[in-house]
Amino acid sequence: MSLRHAVLGLLADRRASGYDLMKLFETSLAHVWSATQSQVYGELGKLADADLVEVSAEGPRGRKEYGITAAGRAELHRWLTEVEPVRTRRSDSLLRVFFLGELTPLEARTYLLNEAERSARQLAGLRQAEAAIDWDEDPLSAHGRLALEYGKRLSEMHEEWARWAVEQLKP
Amino acid sequence: MSLRHAVLGLLADRRASGYDLMKLFETSLAHVWSATQSQVYGELGKLADADLVEVSAEGPRGRKEYGITAAGRAELHRWLTEVEPVRTRRSDSLLRVFFLGELTPLEARTYLLNEAERSARQLAGLRQAEAAIDWDEDPLSAHGRLALEYGKRLSEMHEEWARWAVEQLKP
DNA sequence: TTTCGCATGTAATGTGTTACATGATTTC
């Protein structure tokens, strides 16, 4: 049930509409938790029913701005401190590595080199994003910076691993 | 639809029953792709309907051993070479990092140190697994070794990052 | 003879994706 807590966490930082939240999922949380528009609006409805968030203002075009309630903040805290993170690993790209034996050596090599290049491009993108962000703008970005650093280290690791794996393929 | 290809990939290496596959998901693929018993049996049925696998033998206790068909092998190859890996990132543990500002510094520190210790334990577990496996036993394990190395590097990175993040928390 | 491991399946529920459907406001 992390989508629920992702929404709660974003609203803990500032009030926002479903539309605002979607943009946050697409930018800040893009590499950490993805959500579709349907999910966000659906979850906001459920959270409001459970009194964990409430409509704090209504604007033009039917805009509904939501804010977190005290109960919502308590639930977020409980989740952060008492609930063990769910660790369901599912990596399509790593799954394929298991089955590289089905490919010709050249095909396998191509696959891994693509992975390496993708990671390199991603690292470049993250570095750019890092430079473009106005840090100490809000408390969310302070910790978001930690997550971004994770992404950078992950990309780096992934590229190095893929290049190492290509070498292992030869013999 | 990677579950389908995970099953196909495992059956490409050797014939197996649903029960055998479940054990493979729990061991070899544990850190790469998880699947429940229901999913495995359900997918085997669908794959058989699509003639990508077939029952190659029946054994005691209603055991049905499945083997991959030529069409299944072709589909696996197509997936490996032509389908872009789906990269839907969802990390519960990293999501929490974004919201660490909701916690006291001590709680946040505790969270990150737990993450570091978990990664250290995981690395130790992977090293043990590595030592226990009979390499060059089958072609699957040859490439499984590449995935295992990825897991080791990931654990290492995760621990180092968490310890670094704890330091960032202070000021 | 009882326990453990092998073995398969279904049903209900929860979560996530894609597509559809609509319309107001702002900007050019």
Place this chain on the structure above:
DNA sequence: GAAATCATGTAACACATTACATGCGAAA
């Protein structure tokens, strides 16, 4: 006035989890 952006919502489908339900065969 046309286009882009803001803004919300629903429906159908796909995929994943949990719980239920059953029974054979081997070993202790």
